[in-house]
Amino acid sequence: MSANAVSLYLDPQIRDWVLFPITLVMILVGFLRHYVVVLLQSPPKKLPRAAIREQRALARAQILRATAVHSPIPPQTYTSISNYLSDAFATGAYLKDGPPKGDGPSTAPNPMTDPAAMDGMMAGMKTQMVMMVPQMIIMEQTVKLPFPLTLGFKSMLQRGIETPDMDVRWVSSLSWYFLNFFGLNGLYRLVLGNDNSADSSQSMTASPFAGGATAAGPQDYAKLFKTEKDNLEFSEGLYNWVGKDVEDRVLRKYGKLAPAY
Amino acid sequence: MSLQSALEKLASYRTNNTRDSREVFRQGVFVLKSGKTSNLGDDGWAFLEQLTLASIDVGRLDVADQCLKQLGERFPDSPRVDVLNGIRMEATESPSTVLSYYDELMNMDPSNAAVWKRRISVLRRIGRVEKAVEELNEFLDTFYTDAEGWLELADIFASCNQYNFALQALAHVLLLTPQNPFAFLQYAETAYTAGDIPLALKMFLVVIDMNDREDEDTIPLGISVRAWWGIKLCTRQLIASTSSYTSLSNTAVPKNIKLIDELATERVLTAYSGEQGVQTRSLVSTWMSGR
Structure with a gap:
């Protein structure tokens, strides 16, 4: 391509009928998506009481362990709580379905078989579908930016046009779409508030499977309880009552005893 | 009283969990009468909840019903409103x-x-x-x-x-709440009442130990006065009973119990050294010297 000649003639109608509509449609689609997602969102599922109990049982042991090195409670109370929790974990008293009957091979629960997990996944899929639709209806046109750019922007701005010689200032409409796609987040935040669901770039990365399986997916509590039991035993070795030498500390603080060092 | 200052005060009560119902009611009715609750946004609903509880507290159930009606219309299935309704029912x-x-x-x-x-x-x-x-x-x-x-x-x-x-x-x-000295104080006092004096003594001492702001040059204030009194009561009993004291929690009596007793006497008397304490000081000294 020669440097001096005007490389391409851009019909102003392209600008009026392609670029502005793309931007406008992008913005409107963002708003629409936000409201559709709000409509589709299922309310957070309520956990049955037994499930909450199972989920929070680990926290009990963790709270006990957290202060074990300077524990606020006297030794006898500490050991009794610790033993109680160890026993409960060993027998599975905190498991949602009660203590295990026989000792069959314990398998990790499959997310597909748990109806509760399936519900969560469905909710994810529904919102995901809304995100995918607009990406399919995009055509290709070109626009010229009013400023020069280096060659490095070629892949960013001319997506879909395999012409190595074309000036980098030309932008394909597909690229324009993507620029809008990532760039409109600020506008959405301004109009819809901070936690809007209009921005599609975030939800693209979150798959309905990845989110459900790792964060809220079913966990093998029986196994977690076994580990926690070991942790409890370990903490019992570290246990130290905060009141053990407290009288010496107080006497030293008030200058009645010589400092220890 | 301006609307702005009233709203700010109510908001700070909400964040600090203050239950000054009379004051909340006074300010809240003022806000409610001004009719601006609808354009407060999400804060408006929290305010209505706060005013409902306060007006039930002060016995103005008509105001509470008014708030509950607004809340019920906005959140028909909310468990939080259900609880508020329950509290309102408890009143009558x-x-x-x-x-x-x-x-x-x-x-x-x-x-x-x-x-x-x-x-x-x-x-x-x-x-x-x-x-x-x-x-x-x-x-x-x-x-x-x-x-x-x-x-x-x-x-x-x-x-x-x-x-x-x-x-x-x-x-x-x-x-x-291992950082809350008041929980320790309550534990110590309960242990004292239960008769486990060595355990109570230890816990009273923990309360003192947790207080960073006081040392030998300051006058004990607030929670420390109570804790020092507790220590004094414990040491007095422990010294008086010469035989080994039985403790349910197997807590040993500290070796230097005499030193602790001296320190506690000194601290309690210091607590009564200020201008307000002068009248009671002689009473305290008499009690201290009496065995």
Whole structure:
């Protein structure tokens, strides 16, 4: 391509009928998506009481362990709580379905078989579908930016046009779409508030499977309880009552005893 | 009183969890009368909830009903509004009606902690303490981290003279809020009442140890005065009973008990050295010298 000649003639109608509509449609689609997602969102599922109990049982042991090195409670109370929790974990008293009957091979629960997990996944899929639709209806046109750019922007701005010689200032409409796609987040935040669901770039990365399986997916509590039991035993070795030498500390603080060092 | 300052004050009450119902009611009615609640946004609903509770507290049920109506229209199925309705019912209805209302809510959602707690408080109020303790135990087995629940359990036990059970409940409060000297003070006083003097002494000393702001040159204030009095009471008993003191928790009596006793005497007397303490100081000294 020669440097001096005007490389391409851009019909102003392209600008009026392609670029502005793309931007406008992008913005409107963002708003629409936000409201559709709000409509589709299922309310957070309520956990049955037994499930909450199972989920929070680990926290009990963790709270006990957290202060074990300077524990606020006297030794006898500490050991009794610790033993109680160890026993409960060993027998599975905190498991949602009660203590295990026989000792069959314990398998990790499959997310597909748990109806509760399936519900969560469905909710994810529904919102995901809304995100995918607009990406399919995009055509290709070109626009010229009013400023020069280096060659490095070629892949960013001319997506879909395999012409190595074309000036980098030309932008394909597909690229324009993507620029809008990532760039409109600020506008959405301004109009819809901070936690809007209009921005599609975030939800693209979150798959309905990845989110459900790792964060809220079913966990093998029986196994977690076994580990926690070991942790409890370990903490019992570290246990130290905060009141053990407290009288010496107080006497030293008030200058009645010589400092220890 | 401007609308702005009233709203700011109410908002700070909400964040600090202050229950100054009379003041909240006074300011709240002013805001409500100005008719600006609808354009407060989300804060408006929190304000209505706050005003509802305050007006039930001061006995102005007409205002409470007015707020509840607005809240009920906006959030028809909200469990939070259900609880508010329950509290409003407690003010006028018979306990059995309220209990059956709460039972209905619990049947719909067995894991609603707020309703469960209200139910337990009603049970305790009408004297069904056994049932209340049973429910509270089950509640705490599920929602272990509810320190208020453990305190309530300790209070119920203490009111039935079951101080050792109260101590066990308080141990969980200590685990949950290990940074709160008032929890330690309550534990110490309960241990003292239960007769476990060595344990009480240790816990009183922990309260003193937790207080960074005071040393030998300052006058004990607030919680420390109470803790020093507690230490003095413990050391006095421990020194008086020459035989080895039996402790349920196997806590040993400190070796330098005499030194602690001296220090406690000194600190308590220092607490009464200020201008306000002068009159009572002689009384305290007489008590200190009397064995």
